[in-house]
Each structure stands twice: as C-alpha cells, then as structure tokens.
Amino acid sequence: METQHSGARDMFQFYPTPIDLATRVWKKLKNKHPDRVLEPSAGKGHLLKAMYDEPQWHGRTYAHVDCCEIDFRHHADLRELGVKIVGHDFLAMESGACYSAIIGNPPFHNGEKHVLKAWDLLWDGEVVMIINAETVRNPMSMERQRLVKLIEDFGDVEFVEGAFEVEDAVRKTSVDVAIVHLVKKADVASFVTMDLLRSMQGDAVSGEDLGSGYAQAQQLALPANEIENRVLIFNAAVESARSAIFAQAQASAYAGMLGDSMGARSAGRSDREFAPTVECVRGELDEAYRDLKGRAWASVVRSADVTSRLSSAAQKRVEAEFKLISELEFTVTNIYSFLMGICEQQGKIQIDMLCDTFDRITRYHSDNTAYYRGWRSNDKHYRSIGRRIRYTRFIIPGFSADSWHRSPPWEMQGLLADFDKGFALLSGDSAPEVSLVSVCNSRWDELKRGGRVESSYFDIRYYPGIGTIHFFPRDKKLIDRLNRVVGRHRGWLPAENLKLESSAFWEQYEKAEKLDKEIRKAVAKRGVRSYDDPFRAIDRESYDGHDQACQRIDEAMQEVHEANGIQVEFRLASATDASSATLRQLPLLAAA
Structure with missing residues (x-):
C-alpha cells in the first residue's frame, strides 16, 4: 500500500x-x-x-x-x-x-x-x-x-x-x-439432517445403482489462452477436492449416527465412526489445496521452459525461488507477474549460469587457467587477479568408471549436459546440433578405449582409469566470449563501453596463456610452499591468506610483464573518475 x-x-x-x-x-x-x-x-x-x-x-x-x-x-x-x-x-x-x-x-x-x-x-x-x-x-x-x-x-x-x-x-x-x-x-454435524426418515421405503438399492452416477472426469472445454486454461483446471481440481473432503466428513457423520456394525458388537469391540472436527476438515482442506497449488505452479515452470536450458546449479537457484513463488495464489495475474519476473531476470540467470560453467572449468584443475592483471587496483595497491580458460585444452577430473560400465557415469553426464547448455547459450543456439551427452552415450565404448570423439563445441578424450575428461574447444571464439563475459561481470575487465588509455592492458590479457609458465616460475621463486599455493588461495576470498596470495601473483606478473616490454600502468582514457560501484552497473553481457 x-x-x-x-x-x-x-x-x-x-x-x-x-x-x-x-x-x-x-x-x-x-x-x-x-x-x-x-x-x-x-x-x-x-x-x-x-x-x-x-x-x-x-x-x-x-x-x-x-x-x-x-x-x-x-x-x-x-x-x-x-x-x-x-x-x-x-x-x-x-x-x-x-x-x-x-x-x-x-x-x-x-x-x-x-x-x-x-x-x-x-x-x-x-x-x-x-x-x-x-x-x-x-x-x-x-x-x-x-x-x-x-x-x-x-x-x-x-x-x-x-x-x-x-x-x-x-x-x-x-x-x-x-x-x-x-x-x-462451521459445524460439521450440520451436514447431517434427520429428514431421511420422512419417506421410508423398502431397500431396493444396489451397489450398481449407487455407482451409476459416476463417470471419469471429462476434459474441460478450455479457451485458447494456456494460462487461463491452467487456472480453470486448478480451480476445478480445488473444488473437486473440497467436495470430496466435505462428502467424506458427511459420510463419517452419518456412519457415526448408525453406531457399530453387528459384527463389531458381537465381538465385544467398537468400530464406530465419528464426525471429524472442524479443525480436522480444515487441515485436510489446507493440505489438499497446497498440494494442488504446488503442482499447478510446477506445471507453469515446466511449460514456460524456465529450467530446461539451465545448468544444474542454475536450476537449483530457480528451484529455491520456486519455493517462494509456489506460496502465491494460483491466479492469472500472479502467473503473468511470475513470467514477467523471469523475463526481467533472464540476464542475471544467464550470467550466473555462465559463471557456473567458468568456475567448473577453472576451479578443479590448475592447468586449465591462465592469469592476467585486472584493470583496477584495490585499496592494498595491487591489481585484481583475472583468470582465463585456456583456448587449446582444459581437463576436468573426478569421473572414474569401471570397465563394466555401459554408459558414462551419472555425474559425468550431468557435467556434459551443463556444458551443452552453457556453450549453446554462448553460441546463440537453442541446443547443440551434436550434444556432448548424446555423443558420449553413442560412442561410449570408443571413449573408454581412449578414442577422441566430436560434438558441436568440443572434441573430447576420456581416461577412465584416472577419471579425467580432456576438452578440446572447436571454436576459440566461444571460449573467448565466456572469458570476457565472466571477466566483465567480476570486474577483472573494463565494461564494453569503457576505453583504456593504453593498449598494454589488452596486450597482457591476450598474452596471458603464452606468459603463464613464466608467471608461475616467478611466483615459485618467491619461496611459495606447496601447501600454500597462491593460485589456490585466490579462489577463496574468505581465506586469511587471500590478499597475500593476490599480492604475490601481482608482483610476479609485474616482473614478467616488464621483462617482456609490457607497460603495466593502464588507465581510463576518459578523465571522468567513475567509481567501481558505478562501473559494476554498466552492461556486462556484450558479446566479445
């Protein structure tokens, strides 16, 4: 209000x-x-x-x-x-x-x-x-x-x-x-009236007679609008459930008035039914209504194709939001509001999904990543450390399989499905023409023997003994687009419409993969211990040694860049002093 x-x-x-x-x-x-x-x-x-x-x-x-x-x-x-x-x-x-x-x-x-x-x-x-x-x-x-x-x-x-x-x-x-x-x-007993005794006749009613009025539920005559259809179906389901619960309450009340059955009384026990209380009926109504409403909202999510193109992690985020959405009343207005919200949040959902893909590649195998100096310095006077996926190959571990496996492990298929969705989004496809999931299932025996198979976006090779999958990108532009989208989103790269005074920033960015071995050697000669690897620490911002790790890598990068004739100072061409908070609000999803 x-x-x-x-x-x-x-x-x-x-x-x-x-x-x-x-x-x-x-x-x-x-x-x-x-x-x-x-x-x-x-x-x-x-x-x-x-x-x-x-x-x-x-x-x-x-x-x-x-x-x-x-x-x-x-x-x-x-x-x-x-x-x-x-x-x-x-x-x-x-x-x-x-x-x-x-x-x-x-x-x-x-x-x-x-x-x-x-x-x-x-x-x-x-x-x-x-x-x-x-x-x-x-x-x-x-x-x-x-x-x-x-x-x-x-x-x-x-x-x-x-x-x-x-x-x-x-x-x-x-x-x-x-x-x-x-x-x-509301008095449940008020359902029962004693005027049944007004016209007593001989009992000529059979079970067949009692059941003669029952028929299978018919399809509703629905208008063309799918959303209105779903609301009509939901309301019909709720009314049917309500009638069934009330009818059962009436039946129990009537049965209670009749008392025990003859067999129960003869056995010295009671099988008397009792009319349910108002609280019991209301509880059944609540349970039935919430179950139907959850089903109704789930049907909207499925029919709207909200989750089918999302990675598993992105689906979990949408499902978490769905718990809140499913509490809303199932009306035409609320459904339209939900769908509009999905449209408004589409950019955020997609970029979160691409970040998931990027992190899955860079986080679990150090050789997958090359590092560069971010375009902004922080308050500790060293630059943010940016990361890039290598163009030539990356490796994902953790998917060992025995010789008797007739198909890829479930976890492996989940990863491949996420990659199919993420790179389809980057390429602008609704789905890959040849998906990783389909090719790995159809050529699983060949993969297990060390063969190299091809999909739309990657060639892959699998080593079942150690459980690693080697991905060979078929289109360098897709990897570059992923690197730039995530880099801009996380503040490692300037926004698309910001110009830098010097080309040195982009020079060191483009040479990151080529200079990576030199940078790692420069870090190692600073006496880094194996259990204190700064390249691992920079992924853990809450880790006490995070800032120190970033500073070590930044110093090593500066040394390597100077040795290769790269000017390390880069500034905005504009004299405007834009704050980092403002810069983070600029468009992030521009294609490379």
Missing part, C-alpha cells in the same frame, strides 16, 4: 497501523491461538509485528502467518519477518477455507469489500478489520448494508477516534476508524 512517492501513495492508500490500534485488533480475537492467519493487505508488516508483542503469541512461530501485499516493494520487508506471501491482490483470492483468522488494515476507500471478501473466504474462523468509520455509519451501498447486517448477526464493531493522529503514526489522518469483528462458525 505505501510507497515512497505521493502519487503511488494515493493509489495504494497506505496507512501503517500504529501500535496501539494494532494491539486492539489482536485483542479482539476470541480464539487466542488461531491455527493459520491471513493478513490481506500487509504493507510493511506493522500490524503483524504487533501480534508478536502479545503475550499469548510468545513462543509461536511465523510459519502460521500468510499475507497478501499488492505493492511488490514491500515484499522484502515482509519476508524478513518470516511470513509467507501467498498473493498480491487479496480481492482476487479464490480460497481461504484453511484460515482460522483473517486480520487486516485494508485501504480506506474499499474497506467493506475486504471485510466481505474475508467473510466469504472463511469457512470457520474470525475476521478483524480496520476500516473507515463512515463505512459502517453511512451504509449507502448494497455492500455496506450487507456488512452492517453481518455485524448485527455475527459480530461487533468498535469505533476509535484519532487512531492515526498518535505520535507513532507513520502517516497521519484525522479519519475515525471502526474495528469490525466477525465470527463465522
């Missing part, structure tokens, strides 16, 4: 709940320990914070609190509280039978809509809402009249003057408010 801009404030009608008013709201609850609470217009969580100040809530967890908030900029604040965001627009929610309390401070201009929506969503529980007092005092619309009738029949109202003029009010207003409290009861 609230934003930092006055125009948006008017749109979202944000008035954070002062602490005294919030305390009054929570004290209204008759059930001091509701199972699950929904806050339909949570803002930054002012009302929720007051809940945990109440003594009866001490020791309880945030896991039972869900919320809706229409302003996305408040979602981070709410997640810091530990609550689950299940929707954006509360008025668009379709299901709320799992909640035992709906409590909120909705926008003043349509508070009655929020109270009525909460009442209709609840199956059994309480509604407590802060609304404009005029909504109740002046019931000039059908909705307001219905609200007044509900208050008369099922609750009460408390008027509060000056509630938003107190000292701790974030945004002040002289509007008087009303705290509306409604109690809705």
Whole structure:
C-alpha cells in the first residue's frame, strides 16, 4: 500500500497501523491461538509485528502467518519477518477455507469489500478489520448494508477516534476508524439432517445403482489462452477436492449416527465412526489445496521452459525461488507477474549460469587457467587477479568408471549436459546440433578405449582409469566470449563501453596463456610452499591468506610483464573518475 512517492501513495492508500490500534485488533480475537492467519493487505508488516508483542503469541512461530501485499516493494520487508506471501491482490483470492483468522488494515476507500471478501473466504474462523468509520455509519451501498447486517448477526464493531493522529503514526489522518469483528462458525454435524426418515421405503438399492452416477472426469472445454486454461483446471481440481473432503466428513457423520456394525458388537469391540472436527476438515482442506497449488505452479515452470536450458546449479537457484513463488495464489495475474519476473531476470540467470560453467572449468584443475592483471587496483595497491580458460585444452577430473560400465557415469553426464547448455547459450543456439551427452552415450565404448570423439563445441578424450575428461574447444571464439563475459561481470575487465588509455592492458590479457609458465616460475621463486599455493588461495576470498596470495601473483606478473616490454600502468582514457560501484552497473553481457 505505501510507497515512497505521493502519487503511488494515493493509489495504494497506505496507512501503517500504529501500535496501539494494532494491539486492539489482536485483542479482539476470541480464539487466542488461531491455527493459520491471513493478513490481506500487509504493507510493511506493522500490524503483524504487533501480534508478536502479545503475550499469548510468545513462543509461536511465523510459519502460521500468510499475507497478501499488492505493492511488490514491500515484499522484502515482509519476508524478513518470516511470513509467507501467498498473493498480491487479496480481492482476487479464490480460497481461504484453511484460515482460522483473517486480520487486516485494508485501504480506506474499499474497506467493506475486504471485510466481505474475508467473510466469504472463511469457512470457520474470525475476521478483524480496520476500516473507515463512515463505512459502517453511512451504509449507502448494497455492500455496506450487507456488512452492517453481518455485524448485527455475527459480530461487533468498535469505533476509535484519532487512531492515526498518535505520535507513532507513520502517516497521519484525522479519519475515525471502526474495528469490525466477525465470527463465522462451521459445524460439521450440520451436514447431517434427520429428514431421511420422512419417506421410508423398502431397500431396493444396489451397489450398481449407487455407482451409476459416476463417470471419469471429462476434459474441460478450455479457451485458447494456456494460462487461463491452467487456472480453470486448478480451480476445478480445488473444488473437486473440497467436495470430496466435505462428502467424506458427511459420510463419517452419518456412519457415526448408525453406531457399530453387528459384527463389531458381537465381538465385544467398537468400530464406530465419528464426525471429524472442524479443525480436522480444515487441515485436510489446507493440505489438499497446497498440494494442488504446488503442482499447478510446477506445471507453469515446466511449460514456460524456465529450467530446461539451465545448468544444474542454475536450476537449483530457480528451484529455491520456486519455493517462494509456489506460496502465491494460483491466479492469472500472479502467473503473468511470475513470467514477467523471469523475463526481467533472464540476464542475471544467464550470467550466473555462465559463471557456473567458468568456475567448473577453472576451479578443479590448475592447468586449465591462465592469469592476467585486472584493470583496477584495490585499496592494498595491487591489481585484481583475472583468470582465463585456456583456448587449446582444459581437463576436468573426478569421473572414474569401471570397465563394466555401459554408459558414462551419472555425474559425468550431468557435467556434459551443463556444458551443452552453457556453450549453446554462448553460441546463440537453442541446443547443440551434436550434444556432448548424446555423443558420449553413442560412442561410449570408443571413449573408454581412449578414442577422441566430436560434438558441436568440443572434441573430447576420456581416461577412465584416472577419471579425467580432456576438452578440446572447436571454436576459440566461444571460449573467448565466456572469458570476457565472466571477466566483465567480476570486474577483472573494463565494461564494453569503457576505453583504456593504453593498449598494454589488452596486450597482457591476450598474452596471458603464452606468459603463464613464466608467471608461475616467478611466483615459485618467491619461496611459495606447496601447501600454500597462491593460485589456490585466490579462489577463496574468505581465506586469511587471500590478499597475500593476490599480492604475490601481482608482483610476479609485474616482473614478467616488464621483462617482456609490457607497460603495466593502464588507465581510463576518459578523465571522468567513475567509481567501481558505478562501473559494476554498466552492461556486462556484450558479446566479445
């Protein structure tokens, strides 16, 4: 509801709940320990914070609190509280039978809509809402009249003057408010009526007769829009589950009225069924609803092709985000918001994926990497150390296989699939024409005998005894593009649109592979011990010796560069003193 801009404030009608008013709201609850609470217009969580100040809530967890908030900029604040965001627009929610309390401070201009929506969503529980007092005092619309009738029949109202003029009010207003409290009861036993005895007849009903009305679920007649289709299917599934749970509750109640079976009574035991409690039914509804919602969101992720082209590490990051997404209500609006977010984050997802590929190559075999001096100095007066994958060959260890293996090990196939996806992205292909996975499976016997096989982006050779895979890039440009994308992203290379005063930087960058042996010798002659290898330490920024390792390598590089006639000082051609923070915001994904 609230934003930092006055125009948006008017749109979202944000008035954070002062602490005294919030305390009054929570004290209204008759059930001091509701199972699950929904806050339909949570803002930054002012009302929720007051809940945990109440003594009866001490020791309880945030896991039972869900919320809706229409302003996305408040979602981070709410997640810091530990609550689950299940929707954006509360008025668009379709299901709320799992909640035992709906409590909120909705926008003043349509508070009655929020109270009525909460009442209709609840199956059994309480509604407590802060609304404009005029909504109740002046019931000039059908909705307001219905609200007044509900208050008369099922609750009460408390008027509060000056509630938003107190000292701790974030945004002040002289509007008087009303705290509306409604109690809705659902009695499972009310499903059962005794008018079954009104017309008694002989029993001529068979199991075949009872089952005659059942048919397989039919395909729905769906509109062309796939997203709307999925929402319709989801809503149909929820309604079917709800009907099934209620029907089972009715059946148990009726069976309980009939008492024990003859066999059970004869055996001196009881097999009596009992009508489930409201809490049990609500729990079953909640479990069924969340299962169906998780399936529905998973179908969107799969159908949107969100994960099929991502590396395994990138998939795990998306799956972690999916846990948050799957808490949202499954509506057309939320689905579109999710897909728009994926589009907006596509660049970040892709560059993280390319960094995963780069790290997988450079981190586990020192000969895969050549080093160069980064274009910026740090506050310790040595330059950042950049890394490049070698053009000619790189080696990945850790995939040993026995002679009886009929296909590549599972871990090896996972690595090859990640490389297929990463280098397809770099080449602009939807997928490689000849993938590493397919060629290794089809020519596995040849690979095990030391043969060299070809895919779209690499020739590879495999040594099963020691478990190493040797990759020979077929296109130098793809390796160069990966080096430059990751180098710019990590600040080792200048952004594409920044010009350096001297060509010396790019000279030492291009010669990194050629000068690598000299640099390593220069590092070694400085008395480096085998267990204190600086080339390993620079990958561990939290390591105590990281800075010292970087400084050793930088000094060795400077020595080698000077010996090869390379000017080590390179500056921006522009006189503008751009900060590193600004530079990191410049475009990073430009192709080499």
